[in-house]
Amino acid sequence: MRALVCRDAGAALAVEEIVLPELGPRDVRVRIRAAGVCHSDLSMVNGTLKAAYPLVLGHEAAGVVTAAGPEANVAVGAHVVLNWAPPCRTCWFCTHGQPWLCETAGVATTPRGSTADGGPLHVTLGLGALAEEVVVGDHAVIAVPDELPFATAALLGCAVLTGVGAVLRTAALRAGESALVIGLGGVGLSTVMAARAAGADPVIAVDVSDAKRELALAAGATHFLVSGDELSGQVRGLTERRGADHSFECVGRSATIRAAWRATRRGGQVTVVGMGAKDDMVSLAALDVFHSARTLRSSVYGNSDPDRDVPDLARQVLAGDLDPAALITDRVTLDEAAAAFARMARGEGARTVVLLP
Ligand SMILES: [Zn+2]
Numbered sequence: 114m115r116a117l118v119c120r121d122a123g124a125a126l127a128v129e130e131i132v133l134p135e136l137g138p139r140d141v142r143v144r145i146r147a148a149g150v151c152h153s154d155l156s157m158v159n160g161t162l163k164a165a166y167p168l169v170l171g172h173e174a175a176g177v178v179t180a181a182g183p184e185a186n187v188a189v190g191a192h193v194v195l196n197w198a199p200p201c202r203t204c205w206f207c208t209h210g211q212p213w214l215c216e217t218a219g220v221a222t223t224p225r226g227s228t229a230d231g232g233p234l235h236v237t238l239g240l241g242a243l244a245e246e247v248v249v250g251d252h253a254v255i256a257v258p259d260e261l262p263f264a265t266a267a268l269l270g271c272a273v274l275t276g277v278g279a280v281l282r283t284a285a286l287r288a289g290e291s292a293l294v295i296g297l298g299g300v301g302l303s304t305v306m307a308a309r310a311a312g313a314d315p316v317i318a319v320d321v322s323d324a325k326r327e328l329a330l331a332a333g334a335t336h337f338l339v340s341g342d343e344l345s346g347q348v349r350g351l352t353e354r355r356g357a358d359h360s361f362e363c364v365g366r367s368a369t370i371r372a373a374w375r376a377t378r379r380g381g382q383v384t385v386v387g388m389g390a391k392d393d394m395v396s397l398a399a400l401d402v403f404h405s406a407r408t409l410r411s412s413v414y415g416n417s418d419p420d421r422d423v424p425d426l427a428r429q430v431l432a433g434d435l436d437p438a439a440l441i442t443d444r445v446t447l448d449e450a451a452a453a454f455a456r457m458a459r460g461e462g463a464r465t466v467v468l469l470p
């Protein structure tokens with residue numbers, strides 16, 4: 114079976130034959146039907162995040178269970194969304210209501226299967242989902258209704274869960290509050306969509322590229338701004354001179370975290386959704402931290418419990434209350450996925466989804 118493999122940090126990506134492991138008693142084999150090209154994979158491709166290679170990319174996907182071990186809790190034929198941070202349900206965080214901080218979940222790379230010549234192979238975030246098939250534990254899949262289109266289902270597993278969770282669970286945004294969203298990739302646009310659905314007004318979307326304007330407005334932004342030195346003043350101009358009640362930083366850089374901080378009102382909330390680098394320091398004045406009375410915090414996987422929240426998101430999509438298909442700008446084959454990574458690195462488009470037969 115074939116998969117998109119990164120041979121080393123900075124190396125060109127290629128589709129390769131790989132060998133999946135035998136099915137364990139609690140494992141399932143999933144035929145992937147749709148997989149998103151997400152920014153955190155890019156961090157492993159370009160070496161920003163430490164990873165083991167050769168590495169099968171992909172962690173945002175949906176497909177059909179084609180085989181299940183004797184103790185697996187999922188039926189063959191079930192349509193499933195893959196979960197890149199399956200909680201163990203036994204650690205301190207899992208038993209204290211914060212399964213998104215599970216001690217064992219969300220490991221960047223895991224050894225699994227082998228290359229065609231029998232060499233070691235690793236998979237991204239326990240999945241390696243930019244592939245024709247995966248073998249994963251049954252706790253890493255979540256059953257969803259068969260009517261849900263695979264491309265939409267795939268996005269529920271990362272971009273949408275993250276964006277919706279940041280707005281509703283981490284920030285607990287209420288209708289009528291103002292929201293600023295900086296960085297309009299798949300997660301940023303999901304955050305815009307969720308803020309608008311929650312009744313935020315205005316919803317101010319910001320990106321470095323004016324090319325994101327139409328996407329932002331389609332996702333529900335009431336205003337679009339190109340980021341620059343004037344951002345804080347522009348946001349104040351749209352919020353009765355106060356600044357935004359909520360800002361969401363969906364880039365993962367100190368400069369944009371500071372921009373979000375400055376554009377937020379006194380007593381407002383800054384939620385960092387983007388994953389940044391370990392040597393990129395955020396500097397804030399001690400007086401400003403006190404005087405501004407702002408809250409700065411992060412949102413990991415949308416403070417979500419995927420087993421509970423993915424089926425809930427699926428219901429909202431089928432009811433017509435949420436339309437993640439608006440985030441998809443490109444639908445490609447597995448052989449075209451490497452080019453999609455290059456487009457994402459250049460900041461073009463929103464979500465590319467790889468469709469498999
Ligand atoms: Zn992702």
Ligand SMILES: [Zn+2]
Pocket residue numbers: 200201202203204205206207212214215216217
């Ligand atoms: Zn746990």
